[in-house]
Amino acid sequence: MQLEAYAVILSAVLFGLGALGFVFKRNIITIFMSIELMLNAVNLSFVAFSRIRALLEGQVFVFFVIVVAAAEAAVGMAIILQVARNRHSLNIERIDLLKL
Amino acid sequence: MSDFLSANAGILIALIKVVVVVLVLLTAVAYITWFERKVVAHMQSRWGPERVGPHGLLQPLADGAKFLFKEDPTPAGIDRFVYFLAPFLALSLSLSTIAVIPLGPGQIEIFGRRTWLSVAELNISLLVVFAITALSVYGVALAGWASNSKYPLLGGLRSSAQMLSYELSLTMSVVGIVLLTNTFSLRDIVDDQRGGLLHWFVFPQIVGFACFFISALAETNRVPFDLPEAETELVAGFHTEYASFKFAMFFMAEYAAMVTVSFMVAVLFFGGYFSPFPDTSEFHWTFYLPTAGAVISGVLLLIHGLRYYTAFGRVVLPVIGAALVGLGIVCALPGVIGFVQGPFWLIAKVATVLFVYVWTRGTLPRFRYDQLMGFGWKFLLPLSLANVLITSLIVALRPAQ
Amino acid sequence: MNVETILFFILAAAALGGAVNLIAQTHPIHSALSLIVVMVALAGIYLLLGAELLAAVQIIVYAGAIMVLFVFIIMLLNAGVEERTAISRAATWVGLPFGVILTVVLGWRIAFSQAPAHTGPGVDMVRASRELSQMLFTSYVFPFELTSILILVAILGAVVLAKRDF
Numbered sequence: 310m311q312l313e314a315y316a317v318i319l320s321a322v323l324f325g326l327g328a329l330g331f332v333f334k335r336n337i338i339t340i341f342m343s344i345e346l347m348l349n350a351v352n353l354s355f356v357a358f359s360r361i362r363a364l365l366e367g368q369v370f371v372f373f374v375i376v377v378a379a380a381e382a383a384v385g386m387a388i389i390l391q392v393a394r395n396r397h398s399l400n401i402e403r404i405d406l407l408k409l
Numbered sequence: 410m411s412d413f414l415s416a417n418a419g420i421l422i423a424l425i426k427v428v429v430v431v432l433v434l435l436t437a438v439a440y441i442t443w444f445e446r447k448v449v450a451h452m453q454s455r456w457g458p459e460r461v462g463p464h465g466l467l468q469p470l471a472d473g474a475k476f477l478f479k480e481d482p483t484p485a486g487i488d489r490f491v492y493f494l495a496p497f498l499a500l501s502l503s504l505s506t507i508a509v510i511p512l513g514p515g516q517i518e519i520f521g522r523r524t525w526l527s528v529a530e531l532n533i534s535l536l537v538v539f540a541i542t543a544l545s546v547y548g549v550a551l552a553g554w555a556s557n558s559k560y561p562l563l564g565g566l567r568s569s570a571q572m573l574s575y576e577l578s579l580t581m582s583v584v585g586i587v588l589l590t591n592t593f594s595l596r597d598i599v600d601d602q603r604g605g606l607l608h609w610f611v612f613p614q615i616v617g618f619a620c621f622f623i624s625a626l627a628e629t630n631r632v633p634f635d636l637p638e639a640e641t642e643l644v645a646g647f648h649t650e651y652a653s654f655k656f657a658m659f660f661m662a663e664y665a666a667m668v669t670v671s672f673m674v675a676v677l678f679f680g681g682y683f684s685p686f687p688d689t690s691e692f693h694w695t696f697y698l699p700t701a702g703a704v705i706s707g708v709l710l711l712i713h714g715l716r717y718y719t720a721f722g723r724v725v726l727p728v729i730g731a732a733l734v735g736l737g738i739v740c741a742l743p744g745v746i747g748f749v750q751g752p753f754w755l756i757a758k759v760a761t762v763l764f765v766y767v768w769t770r771g772t773l774p775r776f777r778y779d780q781l782m783g784f785g786w787k788f789l790l791p792l793s794l795a796n797v798l799i800t801s802l803i804v805a806l807r808p809a810q
Numbered sequence: 811m812n813v814e815t816i817l818f819f820i821l822a823a824a825a826l827g828g829a830v831n832l833i834a835q836t837h838p839i840h841s842a843l844s845l846i847v848v849m850v851a852l853a854g855i856y857l858l859l860g861a862e863l864l865a866a867v868q869i870i871v872y873a874g875a876i877m878v879l880f881v882f883i884i885m886l887l888n889a890g891v892e893e894r895t896a897i898s899r900a901a902t903w904v905g906l907p908f909g910v911i912l913t914v915v916l917g918w919r920i921a922f923s924q925a926p927a928h929t930g931p932g933v934d935m936v937r938a939s940r941e942l943s944q945m946l947f948t949s950y951v952f953p954f955e956l957t958s959i960l961i962l963v964a965i966l967g968a969v970v971l972a973k974r975d976f
Contacts, residue, residue, distance in 0.1 A: 312814060312815065312818055312858065312859065313859065314920075315818060315822070316818070316859060317920050318920055319822045319825065319855075321916035321917040321920050322829075322913055322917060323826070323829050324913075324916065325909060325910075325912050325913025325916060325917075326832075326913070327829070329906070329909035329913075330832055330833040332901070332905050332909065333833065333901060333902055333906075333909075334892065336889060336892050338842075338880065338883060338889060339832075339841050339892070342838075342842060342845050342880060343832065345845060345872075346829060346845060349848065349849060349852055349872070352868075353852055353855065353856075356855075356856055356859050356864060357859060359861070365938070365942055365945055366945075368861050368863075368864055368938075368942055369942065369945055369946060369950050371861075371864055372864070373953060373957060375867060375868065375872055376960070376961065378872070378876065379872075379875065379876050379961070379964075380957075380961050380964035381964075382880070383879065383964045383967075383968040384968050386879055386880070386883050386972075387967065387968040387969075387971035387972040388971055389883065389887075390883065390886075390887070391971055393887050394974075488837070488839065491839060491840075494843075531862075532939065533862045536863070536870065539866075540853075540866055540869035540870050540874065543869065543870050543874025544850075544869065544873065546874070546878055547846070547878070550878065550881055551839075551843075551881070554839070566882070566885065566886075569882075580870075591940075593863075
């Protein structure tokens with residue numbers, strides 16, 4: 310198999326690992342980082358497919374994914390900061406009810 | 410033996426380049442500390458290191474030995490992995506930036522293979538330098554946090570916030586040059602500055618140069634932006650809890666970053682490895698300038714050394730002087746003279762920029778933290794953005810070539 | 811087995827190791843450092859696949875700015891080691907098979923799908939950065955400007971959300 314096919318398989322495995330982390334971890338920040346891992350896996354498959362099909366649009370889309378991930382990380386961190394101030398904990402089992 | 414050499418020539422050449430560059434860089438980092446102490450001392454009307462070897466030349470060796478033999482306390486309650494990772498990260502990142510900087514024109518031949526005069530030759534070498542600068546924030550932030558102590562945490566957070574803020578104007582100030590040259594490759598940027606002093610990019614991009622130099626001072630945590638590591642403010646900032654060799658690694662990382670930034674200034678704005686004289690036949694006498702410089706300084710050192718007041722100096726200094734004279738004569742030989750021009754002018758420019766760095770340290774007082782952040786966000790960033798706007802306007806309105 | 815394939819496997823092993831470590835570590839700062847390793851390894855793989863500008867942008871923006879934000883937040887919130895409760899242990903035992911099945915199914919479908927033929931014009935890897943930038947500023951300039959407005963909105967939102975009520 311060529312290099313690009315290996316890259317797409319790697320991206321599938323990374324996506325699965327990110328999904329595992331998203332479901333299992335209890336700390337909000339680690340869950341957020343698993344989301345970033347999933348986004349990175351998708352970026353890798355975009356780049357690999359852009360090379361397989363010899364189109365540059367795949368790389369253009371990776372740019373936009375990176376930018377949106379940056380914006381999302383900024384706002385998400387601000388929200389996490391407020392949640393941590395109000396609930397005094399970063400464990401999602403303590404913040405999954407509206408009741409304090 | 411010779412087929413082993415020609416079969417693995419690629420890897421061998423890369424290894425030789427890496428070893429030479431790293432050794433020269435480490436020695437340079439050690440002697441820049443000597444240079445800084447002597448220059449700042451003379452600016453303050455005192456001598457600086459004088460005792461340890463003639464003119465204090467063995468002071469870096471004494472400092473190195475001190476760092477190795479000092480007691481190495483490890484504070485309690487630290488995160489061990491991150492505590493030991495941080496200085497290693499800082500030092501390795503600072504040492505690796507110089508791999509992509511072009512050190513001389515054209516290609517040379519070793520072991521029958523042609524190779525460029527730089528450790529790695531990339532199309533995006535300018536972006537690689539900024540990528541490594543972006544990653545070096547981690548060394549500072551993680552060091553401050555892992556020390557499990559108030560002053561390092563505050564110093565680490567302040568220092569990394571400062572580095573992040575000035576990284577923006579550092580990258581923006583170079584965009585003007587990228588617009589003028591249409592390339593990210595440092596070698597192509599230098600090659601666009603051939604033709605002598607007037608073609609250097611410092612003249613069209615004087616604002617970019619000022620922004621770059623000031624942002625680089627802040628990026629490397631040097632005076633006047635060194636509040637996070639000033640002794641009177643935060644004990645020693647993020648490296649308070651680091652002793653002996655780990656502190657030496659942070660120390661070396663700071664000076665290696667200084668050397669890297671000086672190389673970047675020389676390559677981006679001052680013509681890199683080209684001499685200030687145009688490359689026409691009436692300026693061929695300038696090819697003998699390296700030789701002249703080496704011979705004159707060697708003779709002066711020889712004469713001064715023979716009259717030095719310690720016996721050790723009376724032996725060592727004349728030997729160094731004689732070696733310089735020999736080096737000068739070797740540089741005048743027909744095979745070597747073409748090869749030595751590029752690196753000589755590059756090192757001369759880097760030495761000048763380093764002198765200006767040390768001169769700033771001896772002259773200016775330091776910024777308060779809020780003044781520092783206000784200056785970075787409210788003055789330097791808009792100024793570098795304005796530089797980008799005006800440069801792109803001029804490039805767009807230029808008649809198409 | 812040329813140099814590119816060996817290099818790819820080294821970088822892929824680093825990325826996989828970092829991803830597994832992200833999940834396995836209990837302290838968020840170690841997970842953050844593992845994620846940085848994953849991102850740098852992915853940047854190396856982008857270089858191998860010919861996306862030079864993207865590799866540089868990945869390190870400068872993703873590993874050098876977004877992850878610094880994560881590390882700052884972990885430091886400021888003094889996030890400690892995760893606690894293991896009964897629910898989280900049960901979730902691990904129940905959910906692990908599902909995660910493995912998801913990964914295997916995805917990988918299987920991709921590995922044994924037919925590789926589509928080259929349809930677009932060939933990408934000249936020497937000028938890839940130049941063509942990518944031109945495409946960003948000509949065909950895709952509208953999304954480009956939209957993302958700049960998006961970043962502005964995100965900055966304002968983050969500043970407003972993270973304020974203390976004075």
